[in-house]
Amino acid sequence: MSAWCWGTCSSRAKARTTRFLPCNGSSKNWTWPGAPSHWTRYICKKTVDQVTAAGAHVLCQLKANQPRLHDAMHKHAQQCPVADCAYDCDVGQRNRVEQRKVRVCALPPGSGVESWQDHFLTLIYVRRTTEVFDTATACFVPCAQAPAYYLSTLSSTKVTAREFARVVRKHWSIENSLPHVLDTTMAEDASRIRRNPGVFTCLRQLALNLLRGNGERNISQALYRNAFSLDKVLNYAGIWQK
Structure with missing residues (x-):
């Protein structure tokens, strides 16, 4: 199956x-x-x-x-x-x-x-x-x-x-x-973490949900842009609680 x-x-x-x-x-x-x-x-x-x-x-x-x-x-x-x-x-x-x-x-x-x-x-x-x-x-x-x-x-x-x-x-x-983005863009398949891998799995899911929730459709391009500007990441809805 x-x-x-x-x-x-x-x-x-x-x-x-x-x-x-x-x-x-x-x-x-x-x-x-x-x-x-x-x-x-x-x-x-x-x-x-x-x-x-x-x-x-x-x-x-x-x-x-x-x-x-x-x-x-x-x-x-x-x-x-x-x-x-x-x-x-x-x-x-x-x-x-x-x-x-x-x-x-x-x-x-x-x-x-x-x-x-x-x-x-x-x-x-x-x-x-x-x-x-x-x-x-x-x-x-x-x-x-x-x-x-x-x-x-x-x-x-x-x-x-x-x-x-x-x-x-x-x-x-x-x-x-979901799975394809995690495996390729976020390199989940290439991860060599063997101790508590579930923690990093949750972090990847959290990051993906944060990007999706802020209207990002191309995750690869969003990660590239965010790497040049930390302010853009901090301005995402859901980062700071008001």
């Missing part, structure tokens, strides 16, 4: 409204790169059991660290009929065009390789194709990415493919604006 999952909470007063929220039991806090597959499988099972017991729903990305389930879902995506599909295309930064095709398939009981995986009712198949403008040839060069698989405890009859696509896209916006 992937290191993230989404929970959904439905209001009884508004039965048709589904609100997607981050799941507190995300396996990101409990797994690490290269973790044994049986340990990752146990963590995912525990997370899914907790979410379903709370009456919520989960959507998670399936990756190759669960090879048996990944192969089973790959075969299922090739053989089973498509319940719904959606298409999206947008022009991103750096002269990049991205196309996303989303297909949704219903999962009958027993589609997984273990009994607890019967909680999943829907398979979401996402294929992305990116075209990047090449200045040397003055044309767009296509770059197809490997398909991504997502599993959800929500039925495909209740949520459309476009809604699933929106949630998957929303996850990547969080990934790009």
